[in-house]
Amino acid sequence: MKPAASPPTDPARRAGSGGALADNEKWLGRVMMAPAILYIAALVGLPLLLALYYSVSNVTVGSAGWPSYVGLSNFRHAFGNPTFIRAVWNTIFFAVVSMAIVMVLGTILALSLLKDFRGKWFVRLLILLPWVAPISLGTIGWLWMFDSVYSVINWTAQYFGIFGKRTWPVWLGQPTLAMASVITVQVWRLLPLATVILLGGLSSIPKDIQEAALVDGASVLRRYVQITEPLMRPIALVALLFGLIFSFTDMIVIYVLTRGGPFDTTQVLATLAFFTGIDGGDLGGGAAIALFLLPVLAACVILILRFARKTEVT
Amino acid sequence: MATVTVRQLEKRFGDVHAVDGIDLSIQEGEFLVLLGPSGCGKTTLLRMIAGLERQTRGDILIGGQVVNDLPPRARKIAMVFQSYALYPHMSVYDNIAFPLKAQGVEKRSIPERVERAAAMFGIERFLKRKPRELSGGERQRVALARAVVREPSLFLLDEPLSNLDAKLRTLARDELKQFQRRIGTTTIYVTHDQIEAMGLGDRIVVMSGGKVRQVGSPQEVYDEPEDTFVAGFLGSPPMNLLRGDNCTVGFRPERFLPLLAHESQEGLVPLWFRIDRVEDLGSARLLYGSLHDTFPNEKVIVSVPFTVHMDFTPGEVYEFAVKEKEIKFFDKETGRRTEPRPFWVRR
Structure with missing residues (x-):
């Protein structure tokens, strides 16, 4: 007869305290999530609360001590300012037109990158x-490419006789051209991400389904409209959502190229908030402008995500 | 309705010969099964006939017309895929109507034709549902309905039953066969399942390594295999192949029975069979052993039907027999059939 087995030892205790944590799913999960939550809380949550607080106060960059509560006067002030109204429309125009172009070009690029051809890797590299x-x-x-004197575009066009010497466009100095220029750069910048996301969506459509449509006699157009597009719509919405939010909230392209000019024709909410709050020193006013987009964006996100779930297919 | 002819068809993927010079001709209304292990080129052959794959060399004729350069939609074919490839975002109705709309069929006639196709497969109840709300068997019917709705001249089926469970598969096989008989459309069916092939095919094309090994009726390929590959691929358990000094000898496990269990003693070749192990499968018993004095080193499997009430003890030697004409001879080098070379002593 063998001796009775000793009572099973707790595996966690045997492995020491490190092992105890690794075996405890409940705590391990929390510990691994903690850095991300701390990061978001410190860099997103806290500034958001601060912005909410600032937007109802009379704080300036020079304020000492606690600023005083001024109610909604910062918002009232913003709404009364024609530059603000203009910036709202500019923001919407900038974001919507950029994303419309990005989605169209991104779809074309993704569709062509799905095919096999020589030098495909190189084209992919260029796009990325x-x-x-x-x-x-x-x-x-x-x-520099849009510069009024050194613009490589203008010099090249002049060389080929497209622009005469005195008829050079001033890309960033004429209202319509300035908006077109910042949209061009925004499209250039967002296109790679959209293309990669759309390409992912395209490749996830089973090959069988495309071939079934081919055998069923569908033309190229019908295959795209009735098969490809509906099946990649959820993913396309993700690309659209990301791009819209980037375009609504980001200021770097406009800040570098035009600083909102000429005559505020490219002024968007993000740049206006920066110029008012940081450059102008009116932190409260800047916070109010920045917060204006929050409910709009939140509604946008909820709508798109709900729509994406509805069109999701198994 | 159409005939299909394939001439010297070849498909190379890089250095791999997926299909290596195939000649076939399929008659009008015939149910032809392409059978072979995975990677034998049967699906590639089907896809070339469908126009989804371009051949490296050779010709494909459908209804007497060379279709080498025609896209799939110009070939008047319908294909059912292994995965069914239903359009997941469309209702069953729209799935079935899709080929009609794609081909510009007159709008008013579409509902009636969709309903007729759905009725053919008993799926009228599901017309409003999405494919994901259907079971495997129901999806398969939708795929078939979508294939028949525009009355193609040729059906191509790529392992359409392999995603069904075993019970459903037998049922679906029967329905498929009856349905094909009824509408009489020429059908090419790809499978790796020999039972499906035997049950469905008017003729079976056994393929391996991109080549056709044998074409014939199910009985022909089963009873008269042309080489050791076909002999070893068909049948469960497959033909016993015993390598002798000058040729390979083959016979089917269910044709090698105890001497006394044979109905007539005429033309029998009696052999001593030493049993190592017995497996009772209910409907039959499988005996594992060897031919005691003729091929002592080669494994032999025997399938004895439950109607034979004999006791078999492992380790004992029994007198078994097989009809002389049931013994097949194959060349030792090439594996092809050769003339009989009796190894037994005539009594």
């Missing part, structure tokens, strides 16, 4: 380059 380059440096490159 704007995304890996630092945005501010890339935008400074564009600043």
Whole structure:
């Protein structure tokens, strides 16, 4: 007869305290989540609360001590300011037009990258380059390309006889051209991400389904409209959502290229908030402008996510 | 309705010969099964006929017309995929109507034709549902309905039953066969399952390594295999292949029975069979052993039907027999059939 087995030892205790944590799913999960939650709380949550607080106070960059509560006067002031109203429309125009172009070009690029051809890797690399380059440096490159004197675009066009010497466009100095220029750069910058996301969506459509449509006799257009597009819509919405939020909230392209000019024709809410709050010193006013977009964006996100879930397919 | 002819068809993927020079001709209304292990080129052959894959060399004719350069939609074919490939975002109705709309069929006639196709497979109840709300068997019917709705001249089926569970598969096989008989459309069916092939095919094409090994009726390929590959691929358990000094000898496990269990003693070749192990499968018993004095080193499997009430003891030697004409001879080098070379002593 063998001796009776000793009572099973607690594996966690045997492995020491480190092992105890690794075996405890409840705590391990919390510990691993903690850095991310702390990070978001410190860099997103806290500034958001601070902005909410500032927007109802009379704080300035020079304020000492606690600022006083002024109710909604910062918001009233902003709404009464024609530059603010203009910035709201500019923001919407900038974001919507940029994303419309990005989605169309991104879909075309993704569809062509799905096919096999020689040098595909090189084209992929070229398309991804704007995304890996630092945005501010890339935008400074564009600043030179749009420069009123050194613009490589103008010089090249003049060489080929497209522009005459006195008829050079001033890319960043004429209202319509300035908006077109910042949109061009925004498209250049967001296109890689959108293309990669759309390409992912396209490749996730089973090959069988495409082939079934081919055998069923569908034309190229019908295959795209009735099969490809509906099946990649959830993913396309993700790309759209990301791009819209980037365009609504980001200021770097406009800050580097035009600083909102000429005559506020490219002024968007993000730049206006920065100029009012930081450059102008009116922290309360800047916070109110920045917060204006929060409910709009939140509604946007909820709507798109709900729509994405509805069109999701198994 | 159409005939299909394939001439010297070849498909290379880089250095791999997926399909290596195949000649076939399929008659009008025939149910032809392409059978072979995975990687034998049967699916590639089907995809070339469908126009989803371009051949490296050779010709494909459908209804007498060379279709080498025609896209799939110009070939008047319908295909059912292994995964069914239903359009997941469309209702069953829209799935079935899709080929009609794609081909510009007159709008007013679409609902009636969809309903007729759905009725053919008993799926009228599901027309409003999405594919994900259906079971595997129901999805398979939708795929078939979508294939028949535009009355193609050729059906291509790529392992359409392999995603069904075993019970459903037998049922679906029967339905498929009856349905094909009824509408009489030429059908090419790809499978690796020999039972499906035997049950469905008017003729079976056994393939391996991109080549056709044998074409014939199920009985022909089963009873008269042309080489050791076909002999070893068909049947469960497959043909016993015993390598002798000058040729390979083959016979089917269920044709080698105890001497006394044979109905007539005429033309029998009696052999001593030493039993190592007995497996009772209910409907039959499998005996594992060897031919005691003729091929002592080669394994032999025997399938004895439950109607034979004999006791078998492992380790004992029994007198078994097989009809002389049931013994097949294959060349030792090439594996092809050769003339009989009796190894037994005539009594």
